[in-house]
Amino acid sequence: MSTGIVSVENKTHDERLRQQHLLKKALHRPEFGAVAGALLVFGFFGVFANDSGMFSAAGIINFLEVSAQLGILAIAAAMLMIAGEFDLSIGSMIAFAGLVVAIPVAVWDWPLWISIVFAFITALGIGFINGYLVVKTKLPSFIVTLAFLFILRGLAIGFTRLLTGRTQVGGLKEVTENDVLAGLFSGEVGQSFFTWLTEIGWLDTNFAGQPMVTGIPVSIVWWLVIAAIATWVLLMTRFGNWIFACGGDANAARNVGVPVARVKITLFMMTALAATVFACLQVMDAGSADTNRGLLKEFEAIIAVVVGGVLLTGGYGSAIGAVFGALIFGTVQMGIFYTGVNTDWFKVFMGGMMLLAVMFNNYVRKKCLI
Amino acid sequence: MQQKQPLIELRHVNKYFGNVIALNDISLQVNAGEVMCLLGDNGAGKSTLIKTLSGVYKPCQGEMHIAGKRKAFHSPADALDNGIATVFQDLAMVPLMSITRNFFMGREPTVGKGIFRRINWRLANEVAKEEMAKIGIDVRDPSQPVGTLSGGERQCIAIARAVYFGAKVLILDEPTSALGVKQAAIVLRYIAQAKARGLGVIFITHNVHHAYTIGDVFTILKRGSCFGMFRKSEVSREEVLSMMAGGEEMDNLSSELEEFSRSDAVFAVTQNNTVLEASAALEHAMAEAMEQEFKLVSSHS
CATH class of the missing domain: 1.10.287 (Helix Hairpins)
Structure with missing residues (x-):
């Protein structure tokens, strides 16, 4: 139930409402499966990878960072999927946006912040084109964005080879140092807090006397902030209600005056924007952009979203679910590495988990209508 | 006899699709506190007529008058603003959304300003519960999904929503056709209530029992033309039936x-x-x- 989180305070108690068991109530939330799954995954690795350092401070930051990067994409993808559409161009958009940031700096000596702004504007434009085509042609978004998966990847390779002669643009580390916007996408926050934790002895230090964890990576902050905003929008705003309406039944929504086209186009722009945030984080972190970045990210995002309890056909789901879906993904990815199991098997596990999640979601949805 | 203005009136309306004459010289009127049953076989032009009335289609010829004023609708939203609300049989509700979310879909009440502007859930839930109670459906929990309600109750929410948001004319497209006897009775009772409140109702149905029970005027469409318009006093149930069934x-x-x-x-x-x-x-x-x-x-x- 999409409004379950909103407390309904009825002044008069209705005798036909019985107190539902807390667990049963939780079962009706779209993110229940993902939260339960995350606990399961933590339990599993708690047993099998406990002494490997996975759950040390540094290990936790490690898998949170992996989850955060995917989570940023997944939240935007979740909102779009709730509205009944897909965006398969996310992965290519990451590569494209990364190069839109890097090429002007490397080739034309633009200040970094200008090319970041430029990349965001470009992303909004591409998201708009995606959305506009889907809405106007009434083609499945699967097809339209699949086309853009190839178009954007091709543009990224084409332009990069044309302008630099290579497929990688590097040397951005120096310009990152003193840029006004780069700070938003690189480094860590809360260093003093972690230093303090070390001082009171709650956090270990490494051989050089530095805290094991020097701060929280900005990607995690982005993840949490975007999750909070998305949850607010979905649960508390008119726009959120329209998102559910569009995915639930676009015709019914249109009949009562919901601007379906505007909602969908806006959400396509948001997924492109999320891909650009991801690209900026990656470019600042690595100091380079590459035409191969973001491969298969669109599918990873969809897995996280579906594991997070969003209905593939739209109309049902939550941003919190996507957060936990991404957390499961990141934890398993890093966890398999820590347990020493051959990471070749990771994708088998991921695929299997997605199947289970979809079956579980279908079951829950039927239950919730009883 | 005609002292009051009809709420909605069509005068000599024609509608063509290419070389197909979908509506041929249709004139009709609906008064306040009156239920007009629109009857006709498949292909008689009922859907085209409804869509013309609700602003989906524009008539090719003829005039539409709302409360005595000549109007032309550009969109369904335009019709809604003029108090003409259409409730389609199964395109009215989103099953996985809550009653409240459905009830206020597209017109959510908000509080706060700027980025803190948010839906006033407390008010929305209260109103949804109240309005449902008015039509005799006691909603236990307005945050429960609409999918948990019966078909008749869903139709009623759609109608209640239209009435709450100021509809003067209700166009109901086969609201009872998919419903059982009990469910249909709920909807019919509600139509009677709407009529008593002074609304004009255009009621499309295939069921003569439903039509004759609730209708004041019967308009029969046949192959795009108006076959006849009868007051209840002028025809018997059997005559209506015979005309409906294609005589x-x-x-x-x-x-x-x-x-x-x-x-x-x-x-x-x-x-x-x-x-x-x-x-x-x-x-x-x-x-x-x-x-x-x-x-x-x-x-x-």
């Missing part, structure tokens, strides 16, 4: 069937073979049974 077509059908069974009987007599006789008798019996069934169907639907 003479049904008569033709039953005489044709009779013809079949007669020729079968003749055929049976001329045969000496007992096996053939038996099978012919069987055919005869089947034809008779079919005829019975047709009569039954025509009297029920």
